[in-house]
Amino acid sequence: MLMINDVLRYLVAFGIVGGLMLLVVVTIEGRLGRWAMLVLWALVLSLLFSLSGCSSTPPRPAEPPPLPAPILCAAPPGMTEAQAEPDRPAGELTQRDVASYLLALHRWGWRGWRQLQGVRDYAAQCRSNATDEQPEAPRE
Numbered sequence: 001m002l003m004i005n006d007v008l009r010y011l012v013a014f015g016i017v018g019g020l021m022l023l024v025v026v027t028i029e030g031r032l033g034r035w036a037m038l039v040l041w042a043l044v045l046s047l048l049f050s051l052s053g054c055s056s057t058p059p060r061p062a063e064p065p066p067l068p069a070p071i072l073c074a075a076p077p078g079m080t081e082a083q084a085e086p087d088r089p090a091g092e093l094t095q096r097d098v099a100s101y102l103l104a105l106h107r108w109g110w111r112g113w114r115q116l117q118g119v120r121d122y123a124a125q126c127r128s129n130a131t132d133e134q135p136e137a138p139r140e
Helices: 005-033 034-051 096-132
Strands: none
Touching: none
């Protein structure tokens, strides 16, 4: 977008170049004729119009604020290890075998959910430690 200062600069440049053109044309006109004046004016005008876009640049957009530092709260490998599923009973099954398998399966699932809750607690504590600006005072 052209500003007032740019327009004034172009008008001054056009006036100076136009005055120089008139001086050149007056001295050459006797030798080359009117066509020389038209060609020179066309050259000057094309030069001014082609260079008019070079002097102004659009303002740079404001830089966005920096992104906050990422919080890396990966759980230690020991907290996420998978435990083996209880063995399924095979062959002739009694109610006691089925009940002990269901109990072992329930305990296995319960330990898995406790393990998952431990990972969630660890991640929540890590996030809260990373976002706290001041360290906590020691508890007595």
